[in-house]
Amino acid sequence: MEKLLENRIHMAHLPTPIQFMPRLSDELGVKLYIKRDDLTESIGSGNKIRKLEYLLHDAVQKNADTLVSCGGIQSNHCRAVAWASAKTGLSCVLALRGEKPAEIEGNLLLDRILGAETRFFSVQDFRDISGVEKSVTRELIQNGRRPYWIPMGGSNAIGTLGYVQMVREVAAFPVAFDHLYLALGSGGTFAGTWLGCRHAKIQTRIHGIAVCDDTAYFMAEILRIKREFRDWYGMEVDFEGAEQHIDDHHVGIGYALNTDRELEQLVRFASLEGLVLDPVYTLKAFLGMVNHIQKGKIEKGKTVLFVHTGGHSGLFPKHSEFRRMFS
């Protein structure tokens, strides 16, 4: 594992700070800290850049000239891939789910500013993601390019290393955390954090709050990543021994959809503590954490670390929902 952790291209500003939240701590009755992974970069910010440090290293080793990835039209991951490509002088092709929208805004606007080529696939086509991968990469190869495919969310054994690395920063902090919370989208951030805690022998209990899919889906994804470690590196990684918990009860009205009540809470946390969450991932994970604390699943006085995984560009396509609140 030590050797694998060296296989990276440094792009993120690390370590990210860990900040105490005094007013939210008072309100919730725990000692709440935020790991500011929303500060890993500016346009490249969030959790994905940590994974991309390792994926880019692999792409360069394999002599690729074009990064190819996939996600929703407002994917933070795709925007981070577009940024990382531009930063390292590679081309970028993004396969996006859904009809080409009338408005180019939020992450899609950044993808375009960064020079990424965007291709739109129907929701139906996207169900067969390996079909999308084959059709895009085959066409690129026919045109003389050397594509490197990055899976949804950068969540494979290579990308996961970024969060094994993140745990080292947490372990070096002078406070020991009883609980750590983060959002689950494609599962790699959780898998890496889990593996990292196991590897660093940290006793922190890890809670993943799903913003889509369910616990069974994520456990299958984690097993896939475990198999990749074995098949690609001949390494039997053991996820046992670190306490973890996936909660799939906070998806709400659906992936990337918010109630007015949720957005009101986002505004409240922002004005109370300068803690600006994104509506798709970190808001739902944070509300899941607050729910655990209020229901007594987390004892009063415990130290809790919430990993802010970024995603601020996701605020802007929600402007009409916020307008309702502010008019």
Ligand SMILES: Cc1ncc(COP(=O)(O)O)c(C=O)c1O
């Ligand atoms: C802002 C943000 N937070 C959290 C996540 C979830 O990370 P993962 O896909 O590794 O589960 C994502 C994934 O897209 C994200 O964009």
